[in-house]
Structure formats: structure tokens, C-alpha cells
Amino acid sequence: MPxxxxxxxxxxxxxxxxxxxxxxxxxxxxxxxxxxxxxxTVMLIGFIQDRRIDDACKLYDMMPVRDNIARxxxxxxxxxxxxxxxxxxxFDEMSERSVITWTTMVTGYGRNNRVDDARxxxxxxxxxxxxxxxxxxxxxxxxxxxxxxxxxxxxxxxxERNGFELEALDLFVLMxxxxxxxxxxxxxxxxxxxxSLASLHHGKQVHAQLVRCQVDxxxxxxxxxxxxxxxxxxxxxxxxxxDSTKPNEVTFxxxxxxxxxxxxxxxxxxxxxxxxSVFGVKPITAHYACMVDMLGRAGQLxxxxxxxxxxxxxxxxxxxxxxxxxCRTHSQLDLAEFCAKKLIEIEPENSGTYILLSNIYAxxxxxxxxxxxxxxxTTSYALHDVDEEEKVNSLNYHSERLAVAYALLKLPEGVPIxxxxxxxxxxDCHTAIK
Numbered sequence: 001m002p003x004x005x006x007x008x009x010x011x012x013x014x015x016x017x018x019x020x021x022x023x024x025x026x027x028x029x030x031x032x033x034x035x036x037x038x039x040x041t042v043m044l045i046g047f048i049q050d051r052r053i054d055d056a057c058k059l060y061d062m063m064p065v066r067d068n069i070a071r072x073x074x075x076x077x078x079x080x081x082x083x084x085x086x087x088x089x090x091f092d093e094m095s096e097r098s099v100i101t102w103t104t105m106v107t108g109y110g111r112n113n114r115v116d117d118a119r120x121x122x123x124x125x126x127x128x129x130x131x132x133x134x135x136x137x138x139x140x141x142x143x144x145x146x147x148x149x150x151x152x153x154x155x156x157x158x159x160e161r162n163g164f165e166l167e168a169l170d171l172f173v174l175m176x177x178x179x180x181x182x183x184x185x186x187x188x189x190x191x192x193x194x195x196s197l198a199s200l201h202h203g204k205q206v207h208a209q210l211v212r213c214q215v216d217x218x219x220x221x222x223x224x225x226x227x228x229x230x231x232x233x234x235x236x237x238x239x240x241x242x243d244s245t246k247p248n249e250v251t252f253x254x255x256x257x258x259x260x261x262x263x264x265x266x267x268x269x270x271x272x273x274x275x276x277s278v279f280g281v282k283p284i285t286a287h288y289a290c291m292v293d294m295l296g297r298a299g300q301l302x303x304x305x306x307x308x309x310x311x312x313x314x315x316x317x318x319x320x321x322x323x324x325x326x327c328r329t330h331s332q333l334d335l336a337e338f339c340a341k342k343l344i345e346i347e348p349e350n351s352g353t354y355i356l357l358s359n360i361y362a363x364x365x366x367x368x369x370x371x372x373x374x375x376x377x378t379t380s381y382a383l384h385d386v387d388e389e390e391k392v393n394s395l396n397y398h399s400e401r402l403a404v405a406y407a408l409l410k411l412p413e414g415v416p417i418x419x420x421x422x423x424x425x426x427x428d429c430h431t432a433i434k
Contacts, residue, residue: 017046041070048077068094072101079108084117099133103140103154110151122154125161134162147178153186156193165193169202184213188224195228198418203228219248226254233418235262247279253286260294268294285311289318296326301335317346324353328360336360 017025029035029043040063047056060066060074071090078087091097091105102125109118141147141155152175159168172190175182182190187206194203207228210221222245229238235258242255252275259268272291275281288311295304304323308315320342327336336357343353354373361369400419407417 017042017049022046022050022052037065037067040064041067041073044070045073048073048080051081053077053081053083068096068098068101072098072104075101075108076104079104079111082112084108084112084114099137099158100140103137103158106154107140107144107151110154118154122157125158134159134164138167147180152180153183153189156186157189160189160193160196165196168193169197169199172202182209184210187213188221191224191228195224195231198232200229200232200234200418203232219245219251223248223250223254226251226258230254230258230261233416247275247281249281249284249287252279252281253290256287256290256294260290260297263298265294265298265300283312285313285316285319288313288315289322292319293322293326296323296329299326299330301326301330301332305335315342317343317350320346321353324356328356328363331360331363333360333364 025046026043029039032039040059044056044059044063047053047059056074056077060070063070071094075087075090078084078090087105087108091101094101102121106118106122106125109121137158138155141151144151152171156168156171156175159165159171169190172182172186172193175186187209191203191206191210193199194206207225210225222241226238226241229235229241238254238258242251245251247255252271255271256268259265259271268291272283272287275283275287288307291307292304295301295307301323304326308319308323311319320339324336324339324343327333327339340353340357343350347353358370358373361367361373403419404417407419411417
């Protein structure tokens with residue numbers, strides 16, 4: 001090579017390291033007339049990969065600039081050699097941490113059998129992450145030669161938290177195929193995924209494992225189980241779990257939600273009245289939201305409004321949102337406008353309120369109000385000012401009806417049909433499915 005520069009030198013050093021000639025790479029590194037950030041990082045990673053952690057530590061201390069890559073690499077190397085506390089020191093010094101950094105530190109704890117530390121750190125991880133960062137975390141996980149329950153738990157929960165439920169469920173299946181027995185935290189994470197996906201098959205499997213672990217009677221577990229069964233349409237099983245446990249705030253939310261979905265107004269009212277008098281559980285806004293939703297679904301809007309007026313706590317967006325949804329279903333425009341104004345006061349940035357109110361205007365044929373309120377928003381039921389023939393044609397393509405039709409063609413007779421979606425079922429589909 002006639003001339004070497006800051007680009008060619010690091011490339012040459014990296015090439016020797018990739019061929020296992022770390023000593024040659026190190027000799028070249030120290031001969032470099034000018035070392036930039038890349039040069040230092042390349043040599044640092046080389047020492048770590050060669051298990052020369054002491055040399056890596058010395059080089060790290062000499063580095064003039066330590067970026068996220070260098071710090072994360074050191075955390076990985078130290079954890080690999082069992083020096084987890086030193087790795088945590090570097091982690092705590094970082095002002096900014098990528099998802100790779102978080103994952104590396106949590107995984108390091110797990111690899112060194114410090115599961116409690118791994119769990120505590122994972123619990124304070126940022127809730128949401130960019131999709132590209134999640135992909136990087138998955139690549140880090142896939143590259144690990146040894147994985148224990150702590151690392152599996154970390155990656156499953158990480159995907160669940162960021163809305164990648166299907167990927168989380170696939171990881172759980174893969175975990176079992178590889179002979180790793182899931183522990184309690186992993187099972188709870190997967191059960192939450194099953195609830196989100198309405199995956200009754202997998203949910204029952206997790207329930208069975210919880211029974212074998214003898215933790216199915218735990219109140220928290222019971223609450224998650226009830227939520228899963230409710231979202232899968234298994235209201236009877238949810239009620240059986242409720243009857244077998246001592247209820248708390250969370251179990252009451254699950255059971256009242258079940259009463260709401262099933263139209264069991266009388267039972268729901270009795271249960272709500274018994275909360276504080278019989279079970280000593282004081283209602284919170286989430287319980288009132290369930291009750292308002294239940295009364296609203298049944299068309300008892302006056303009673304729902306009375307329920308809100310009787311609240312001992314300030315109504316939140318969930319309460320007013322439940323009533324607003326019922327107003328749309330039962331075409332109560334005046335009350336809907338009142339609810340919408342309350343919601344806008346609480347959450348002025350939430351476009352969902354404007355969308356739902358415009359749906360009500362549209363159902364009344366008040367297209368000028370729709371145009372003023374929503375302008376370019378045209379994503380919900382019958383929002384366009386179109387003639388009946390065009391409206392009928394547009395409704396032929398609604399996904400819920402297509403899903404039910406497909407299920408009727410493919411599933412055996414008598415098998416329940418479960419339609420999962422991330423939005424409310426539109427009125428036409430609801431009417432057709434009933």
C-alpha cells in the first residue's frame with residue numbers, strides 16, 4: 001500500500017483481527033501516526049473478541065473519545081468475563097443509552113445469574129423504542145450463544161411492550177422448542193400477549209403452566225387470566241376465576257368489563273354495589289368507566305350520566321369516552337356534544353374525540369359540521385356525503401364482515417369465531433354480525 005491514511009489504517013487493523021491475528025493488528029494500531037475514533041473502537045472490539053479484557057480496559061481508559069459503541073462494547077466484554085459491577089458503572093455513566101446498551105446490560109445480568117438485577121433494570125427501560133432499534137436488539141439476542149430464562153424473558157417482554165405481540169409469541173414458542181422452561185415473569189408477559197392477540201389456544205397453555213407452578217390463585221395472576229379470557233370471549237371462565245379468588249381493584253375491572261361485553265347490566269350493577277360494602281374495595285375511575293360503558297351499551301344513557309354525577313372522584317377521559325361512544329351508538333347528539341367538550345378539555349390533542357363526534361354528525365346528515373370538525377379525516381363509518389348505493393358498495397369491503405365470512409367457510413360447525421382488530425367494530429359490521 002503506497003500511502004496509508006485514517007481510512008486505510010483501521011481497515012487494515014480490522015482485517016487482521018477478523019483473521020484472528022490480533023497481535024499483528026495491535027502492532028499496526030500502535031504504529032498508526034494518527035488515530036481517530038474508529039481506530040480506537042476497532043482495536044477495543046478486537047481485544048474484547050479475543051477475551052483480552054484487561055488490555056481492553058487499559059485501551060478504554062486511554063481513549064480520548066468514548067462513544068455509545070465503545071461504551072456498549074465494554075459493557076458486553078466485562079459482562080462476558082463476569083465483571084458485571086464494573087460494566088454497570090460504565091452503564092450508569094452514560095448520558096444517552098440505545099436499546100442495544102440496555103439489552104446488553106440486562107443480558108449481562110442474566111448471563112451471570114443475577115436475575116433480580118436483570119428484572120429490575122428491565123422494568124425501568126424506556127417503554128417505547130424505534131422499530132429499527134428493536135430489530136437491532138433482536139439481532140443481539142439471536143447472536144448470543146447461550147440464552148437462559150432471564151434473557152428470553154427480557155426479549156419477550158421487550159417486544160410485548162413495543163407492540164410486537166406476534167413476534168413475542170413466536171419467541172415464546174421458540175423458547176419452548178429449545179427446551180428452556182419459562183419462569184413466572186415470562187409466563188405473565190406471554191399471558192398479556194395472549195390477551196392482546198385474543199389467542200385462546202396459547203392462553204390456555206400458559207394457564208395450565210401457571211396451575212402446575214401453583215401460582216394461578218395469586219391475585220395478580222388471576223387478574224391477568226380474567227383479562228385474557230374476557231378478550232377471548234370466554235366470560236364464563238373469567239367469572240369462575242373471579243369466584244375462586246378474593247377480588248381486588250384489578251379483578252373487579254376485569255369482571256365489570258365482562259359484564260359490559262355480555263350485556264349483563266343487572267349483574268354488573270349488583271357487583272359494583274358490592275365492591276365497597278362487601279369486599280372493601282373502593283371504586284376508582286376505571287371501575288366507573290366500566291359501569292358507564294356497560295350502561296351506555298345497554299342504551300341507558302340517563303343512568304350512565306347519573307353514574308358519572310355520583311362519582312366520588314373526578315371523571316377522566318376513559319369515563320367520558322365510554323359515554324361518548326354510547327351516544328354515537330344511540331344517536332344522542334346533544335349529550336355527545338357535551339361529552340366531546342369534556343373530553344377536549346381533558347385531552348385537547350386527542351383526535352379520536354373529533355373523529356367520534358364527526359361520526360355522530362355524519363349519521364345525522366350534518367355534513368357541514370363534519371367538514372368543519374374533521375376536514376380531511378375520512379377514516380370511519382359512513383363519513384362521506386354519498387348516495388345510498390355508493391355507501392352500500394363501500395361497506396361490502398369491511399374487514400370484520402370479511403373475517404367472519406372467511407371463518408364460516410373454514411372453521412368446523414360450532415367452533416367460536418374470534419375477530420381481532422385494533423379499532424372499534426363499525427356499526428354496519430356489528431349489525432351484520434349480530
